[in-house]
Amino acid sequence: MANIREIAKLAGVSVATVSRVLNHYPYVKEEKRQAVWKAVEKLNYTKNINAVHLAKGKTSIIGVILPYVNHPYFSSIVDGISQEALRHGYHLLLFQTNYDVQKELEALEMLRVKQVDGLIICSRTISWEMLKLYQEDGPIILCEDTTGCEMSSVSIDHYEAFMLGMNYLIAKGHRKIGYCIGRTSGTNSERRDAAYRDALQNIDTVPREEWIFDRCLEIADGARVVKALLSMEDKPTALLVASDQVAAGIVLWGQKNGLQVPENLAIVSFDNHPIAEALGITTVDLPLLSMGQKAFQLIHDCFIGKTTTNQNEQLPVRLIERFSV
Amino acid sequence: MANIREIAKLAGVSVATVSRVLNHYPYVKEEKRQAVWKAVEKLNYTKNINAVHLAKGKTSIIGVILPYVNHPYFSSIVDGISQEALRHGYHLLLFQTNYDVQKELEALEMLRVKQVDGLIICSRTISWEMLKLYQEDGPIILCEDTTGCEMSSVSIDHYEAFMLGMNYLIAKGHRKIGYCIGRTSGTNSERRDAAYRDALQNIDTVPREEWIFDRCLEIADGARVVKALLSMEDKPTALLVASDQVAAGIVLWGQKNGLQVPENLAIVSFDNHPIAEALGITTVDLPLLSMGQKAFQLIHDCFIGKTTTNQNEQLPVRLIERFSV
DNA sequence: ATAATTTATGAAATGCGTTTCAATGCAATA
DNA sequence: TATTGCATTGAAACGCATTTCATAAATTAT
Missing domain, CATH: 1.10.260.40 (lambda repressor-like DNA-binding domains)
Known part of the structure; x- marks a missing residue:
């Protein structure tokens, strides 16, 4: 050659x-x-692009850390990042971590070794402290509220989103409310949990731990939740469901097992994925695509020197009323 | 440093x-x-990993070309690739093309400039001839039947899959059958169309072009199909739907608009995504995850010199009977 | 006409790790 | 004891494009 x-x-x-x-x-x-x-x-x-990368000291590649590629929540974000990256001549290197800290560390290491010029972390397990060690190696953008940790981020206000859902349910007369979540740890989940508890406190109600369903990610998990609900003596009358996929599962498996939405169970879910519209599920629209785009823009601002300080952007959510409450 | x-x-x-x-x-x-x-x-x-790449003449990165990241069909494949890549210490560079030939070419160029060691093409618009020009630059694996073009591939037998669906519908007494497809061009789509026509020919029936619905990719497209069907004088009694997402859309939007599945319309769809199970849709299981894994394995075989000739692997499909026919 | 620019161009340094090749030191075999 | 062979190690070449610096030539400005 x-x-x-x-x-x-x-x-x-x-x-x-x-x-x-x-x-x-x-x-x-x-x-x-x-x-x-x-x-x-x-x-x-x-x-030989590797010689170019070596000489220039950069690769025009940004890394994307996420637990699962094959989930609408994350692939929406990736879609957004990808669209913007393309416009600016950047490429995306994907790091599917499955929330494994070891894999997250390996991805972070890619910033140190200059494999990527920057990193967008869609979701993580690793601690903020650990992350910070890599900040000097290049820009890192988190997709979560980073209040109190001096890192850049674009985030959806999950507290606000959950609060919106809670207040809506409460206004409709519900008092026995539970929720479904992908995992209980992580900033986003913690914010949601806080909203859940605060909203209940506002109506002088104590949260019921057994009404909190963990590991709810996909449609099939909805079936699990339905099963669990059916075997409960004292059931919640409403559920906040942190993913339209799971909500769809609950609605559909509920239908087959005699747990009708909204008759027996009211649901407010999140994402506003097309499936929610198709099923008439009341959902809180989360601007995932925009979040991906914005994440890239922030990182790009760092590259072109437009930004030197930590940026934190919060994206608005809105409730879309349909027929599941 | x-x-x-x-x-x-x-x-x-x-x-x-x-x-x-x-x-x-x-x-x-x-x-x-x-x-x-x-x-x-x-x-x-x-x-500095770029120096390593330069010195070694390889990057341990493989490129993945696909039209959309945010679609279960493709993200399943990516998931499979990703899983295997991880096991072998490879990374994934994503090229979202939107079926734009220019972007496909740019991605191929990444093979020439040694940005990636190999390329997996999940779906494409560019011609085989054009692709072949890049074969000397590194291994390329296609996710489609490459009979007659001397390139490596892992594919799902979409002819067989469609034939399976057609014969099932025909055995159930259907004669007025149409289908929904993501796009009409592309090897996979052409194979499906061939099966459709052959199956109809077997029962001496002529295909009806107006029963072929193009650009059916997501749930919302199901709504479009329902609308189109409702406005038809002479409707098909059954539909093969090339994506569970679209099938879900048809079932759900049909429900709201008085087009009941299976009463007014029988459906056999493809993928076997969890949504099909939740909706009781009869579907043909497509091993997308396996296809991704296998695609990586093939490319890896090239890297370790295990394979020097073109490989073509065909993955089996199977019909899963549920309640949409 | 002279100074000040601007245009053009190449030598050499720079970024940095891998790998080959030759050489030296030691231990084991003949 | 001589020889074969493995263990160690470093100098130098290699992969390759970018960029700086100095120089030379051509313009433009004064």
């Missing part, structure tokens, strides 16, 4: 001139420019 | 020895090994 020196030799110019031509810099005589392009074509030359 | 030469100097050894230590090669005295690690720690050294 030809390299830039061979091109230089064949074109009768220096490597510097070749580089200038290849990168469309000014100050090259037209004849030399021609000669270089001719040589490039003759030798079927292509840059 | 420290480099390997500084480590060598501090440790009082040659860079070759440092490299040996860093890469866990044998033949280094224990004392020197210690000295190197100590220097590494003292200078807080990390390899």
Whole structure:
């Protein structure tokens, strides 16, 4: 495979001139420019991008850390990141972690070794302290509220979102409310839990731990929840469901097992995925695509030096009333 | 940032020895090994991975070309690729093309410039001829039947899958059958169309072009199909639906608009996504996760020199009977 | 006409780890 | 004791493009 020196030799110019031509810099005589392009074509030359990366000290790749690719919540975010990245000539390196700290660390290491110019963390298990150790290696954007930790972020106000759902249910007369969540740890989950408890406190009601369903991620988990509900003596009358997928599962498996929504169980879910519309589920719209886009924009602002301080952006949510309450 | 030469100097050894230590090669005295690690720690050294890539001539990154990340069909494949890649220490670079030939070409170019060691093409628009120009630059695996084009592939037999669905519908007495598809071009779609026509021919029935619904990708497209069906004088009694998502949309929007499945319309869909189970949709299971895994395995076989010729693997499908027919 | 710019161009340094090759030191075999 | 062979180690070459710096030539400004 030809390299830039061979091109230089064949074109009768220096490597510097070749580089200038290849990168469309000014100050090259037209004849030399021609000669270089001719040589490039003759030798079927292509840059070795790894040499470029080494020389430039950057790769135009940003890493995306997320637990699962195959989940609408995360692939929406990735979609958003991807769209913006494309517009700016960046590529995406995917790190599917399954919430494994070891894998998260490996991904972070990619920032140190300059495999990626920056990192967007869609969700994580690793601690903020640990993350901070990597801040000096390049920009990191978190998709969660980073209040109190001095890191950049774009986030959805999950407290507000849950509060919105809770108050809606309460206004509709519900008092026995539970919720379904993907996991109980993590900033986003903790914010939601706080809203849940605060909302209940507002109506002088104590939370019931058995009405909190953990590990609810996909449709099939809805079936599990339905089963659990059916075997309960004292059931909640309403559920906040942190994913439209799970909500869909609850509605559909509920139908088959005699747990009708909203007759026997009211549901407010989150995401506003098309499935919620199709099932008439009242949901809180979460701007996931925008969050991905914004995340890239923030990181890009760091690259172009537009931003040097930590940025924190909060995206608005809104409740979409349908027929599941 | 420290480099390997500084480590060598501090440790009082040659860079070759440092490299040996860093890469866990044998033949280094224990004392020197210690000295190197100590220097590494003292200078807080990390390899510059771009230099490694340049020197080794490979990146341990494989590119994944796909039209949309945010679609269960593709994210299942990516999930499979990702799982296997992880096991072998490879990373994934994502190229979301939206079926734009220009973007596909850019992704292919990444193989030439050695940004990626290999490429998995989940779906494409670009021609086989064009693709072949890049074969010399590294292994390329297609997720489609590549009969007649001498390229490696892992594929689902979409002809067989559609034929399975058609014969099932026909056995149930249906004669007026249409289908919904993501796009009409592409190998996979053409194979499906062929099966559709062959199956109809077998029962001496002529295909009805107006019963073929193009651009059916997501739940919302199901609503469109329902609407179109309702406005038809002469409706099909059954539909093959190339995506469980769309099928779900048809079932759910049909319910609201008085088009009951299976009473007014029988449906056999494809993928066997959890949503199909939840809705009781009869579907043909497509091993998408396995396809992704297998795709990576094939490409990996090329890397380790296990395979030098084109491989073509066909994965089996099976019909899962539920209640939509 | 002279000074001040601007245009052009190449040599050489830079970014940095891997790998080959030759050489030296030691131990085991003949 | 001589020889074969493995264990160790470093110098130097290699992969390759970018960028700085110095220089030279061509313009433009004064």
